[in-house]
Amino acid sequence: MPLDVMGLFYFAYRDFVGDADALLERQGFGRAHHRVLYFVNLKPGMPVADLLDILRITKQSLARVLRQLIDNGYIEQKTGDADRRQRLLYATDKGRRFFEVLSATQTSRIEAAIAALPPDGKRTVLRFFVGMVEPGDRPTLDRLKLTEDLSG
Amino acid sequence: MPLDVMGLFYFAYRDFVGDADALLERQGFGRAHHRVLYFVNLKPGMPVADLLDILRITKQSLARVLRQLIDNGYIEQKTGDADRRQRLLYATDKGRRFFEVLSATQTSRIEAAIAALPPDGKRTVLRFFVGMVEPGDRPTLDRLKLTEDLSG
DNA sequence: AAATAAATGTCAATAGTGCTGACATAAATT
DNA sequence: AATTTATGTCAGCACTATTGACATTTATTT
Numbered sequence: 001m002p003l004d005v006m007g008l009f010y011f012a013y014r015d016f017v018g019d020a021d022a023l024l025e026r027q028g029f030g031r032a033h034h035r036v037l038y039f040v041n042l043k044p045g046m047p048v049a050d051l052l053d054i055l056r057i058t059k060q061s062l063a064r065v066l067r068q069l070i071d072n073g074y075i076e077q078k079t080g081d082a083d084r085r086q087r088l089l090y091a092t093d094k095g096r097r098f099f100e101v102l103s104a105t106q107t108s109r110i111e112a113a114i115a116a117l118p119p120d121g122k123r124t125v126l127r128f129f130v131g132m133v134e135p136g137d138r139p140t141l142d143r144l145k146l147t148e149d150l151s152g
Numbered sequence: 153m154p155l156d157v158m159g160l161f162y163f164a165y166r167d168f169v170g171d172a173d174a175l176l177e178r179q180g181f182g183r184a185h186h187r188v189l190y191f192v193n194l195k196p197g198m199p200v201a202d203l204l205d206i207l208r209i210t211k212q213s214l215a216r217v218l219r220q221l222i223d224n225g226y227i228e229q230k231t232g233d234a235d236r237r238q239r240l241l242y243a244t245d246k247g248r249r250f251f252e253v254l255s256a257t258q259t260s261r262i263e264a265a266i267a268a269l270p271p272d273g274k275r276t277v278l279r280f281f282v283g284m285v286e287p288g289d290r291p292t293l294d295r296l297k298l299t300e301d302l303s304g
Numbered sequence: 305a306a307a308t309a310a311a312t313g314t315c316a317a318t319a320g321t322g323c324t325g326a327c328a329t330a331a332a333t334t
Numbered sequence: 335a336a337t338t339t340a341t342g343t344c345a346g347c348a349c350t351a352t353t354g355a356c357a358t359t360t361a362t363t364t
Contacts, residue, residue, distance in 0.1 A: 001255055002262045003194055005274070007298045008281035010187070013165045014208075015286045030320065035162070042155055048341065056166075061322055063342065085331045085340045103153055110154045113283030117276055122157070124269055124276045129160035131265030134167045146159045182349070200312065213351055215313065237311045237360045 019105040027072070027098075032057075032065045037099045040075055040089045043144060047086040054140065074098055126150055171257040179224070179250075184209075184217045189251045192227055192241045195296060199238040206292065226250055278302055 020034050027033075032055075039054055040046060048066075052059055066089075069075040074095035080086030091099060114122045130138070130147060141147050172186050179185075184207075191206055192198060200218075204211055218241075221227040226247035232238030243251065266274045282290070282299060293299050 001252075001259050002266075003190075004278060004298050004301055005262050005266075005281075006190065006255070006258060007194065007296060008278055008285070008293070009165065009168060010190075011289060011293065011298075012281040012284035013161065015289065016161060016284055018286075032321070038155075038158065038162075042159065049339090057321090058323065059341075060324085060343080064321085067342095080340095083332075083340080087341065100153075103158070106158060107153050109284055110157050113280050114154075114157075116283050117279060118272075120270075121276050121280065124273050125280045126156060126160055127269055128265050128273065128277045129157075129164040131268050132164035132168055132261055133160070134170075137163060137167065141160070141163065144159060146156050146163075149156060184350070201310090209350090210352065211312075212314080212353085216350085219313095232311090235311080235361075239312065 016106060016109065019109060020102045023102055029068070030065075032061075033069060034102055036062075036065055036069060037074065037091065037095060037102065039144075040091050041096060041099045044090050045078075045088045047080065047088055049086075051089065054144075069095070123150065168258060168261060171261060172254045175254055181220070182217075184213075185221055186254055188214075188217055188221060189226065189243065189247060189254065191296075192243050193248060193251045196242050197230075197240045199232065199240055201238075203241065206296075221247070275302065 017031060017034075021031070024030060024034055035055060036051065039051060043050075048059070048062070052062055055062065066075065070077065073092055076090050076092055077087040078090060080088050114125070117125070126147075127150060130141065130150065133141060138147075169183060169186075173183070176182060176186055187207060188203065191203060195202075200211070200214070204214055207214065218227065222229065225244055228242050228244055229239040230242060232240050266277070269277070278299075279302060282293065282302065285293060290299075
């Protein structure tokens with residue numbers, strides 16, 4: 001059994017998400033808020049339904065998180081152009097700035113970890129991650145353009 | 153910003169831990185139970201305090217999880233030999249079998265993802281994980297013998 | 305030997321974040 | 335006109351974490 005991969009995966013992910021925890025808490029936010037900010041920054045104009053698919057939570061769960069982010073001015077909703085039922089989500093300037101602060105430590109951590117790898121190490125790591133994702137979810141990765149560096 | 157690493161890390165970890173969820177739920181267990189089973193299987197005879205350090209939860213949180221695992225016969229406690237205050241944790245046969253079932257899908261997923269990598273891919277991935285871990289936690293990784301494949 | 309500290313366990317109250325069910329509205333589709 | 339879709343909201347519940355307080359047993363210190 002690949003106990004080493006399992007354990008290191010756990011520690012690495014724990015420390016990775018832990019980077020932002022203190023900052024989030026100051027705002028009364030949790031990891032769910034961070035995830036929403038990440039995906040909305042990644043794909044501005046994402047409709048609520050897509051976010052629900054990605055996060056795999058119920059709309060009631062998302063509602064509270066989204067409400068807090070909107071009320072605090074980090075995210076804004078715009079009525080869809082093609083489909084006026086949709087509420088398209090955008091980070092505000094404030095939201096983008098906050099996301100950058102949240103991500104600063106994570107970014108340093110990732111870049112340092114990759115810099116210590118052999119050439120092409122980042123590509124290997126990304127390929128590993130994609131291989132770990134449920135095949136049914138791979139189209140989602142593509143739609144989010146998370147696999148672009150791997151296609152070429 | 154390495155948005156691709158951040159996103160793929162999220163999806164990979166989510167699908168990885170998701171493998172065991174259905175099985176755990178049948179027993180009325182959650183991910184916390186899985187983590188305890190993992191670490192006790194990794195290092196039989198671990199004292200409670202070490203588990204608390206690793207999991208970074210309070211003893212009151214651990215207590216419930218541990219109680220359920222003990223009451224259901226997955227884990228047993230033995231009084232420490234050198235220090236009789238300690239309760240050393242061991243998986244029972246039943247506990248080891250259950251952990252193997254829980255890990256079967258995760259193992260397949262990991263092995264498939266690694267098999268698709270170039271030679272030395274596993275080593276690169278493990279090194280990435282170690283690089284992501286907070287330096288202060290690295291001694292813990294060593295104590296748990298999670299870095300053995302990387303030393304040579 | 306007595307006092308203190310450490311490892312563990314337990315009781316009680318609280319918080320965060322997820323859940324389900326039910327219902328409402330506006331807009332698109334049939 | 336009827337139905338379906340995208341979204342929002344209210345209410346209650348569950349799980350897992352939290353903090354604080356206190357007890358027991360054993361080890362260490364004075």
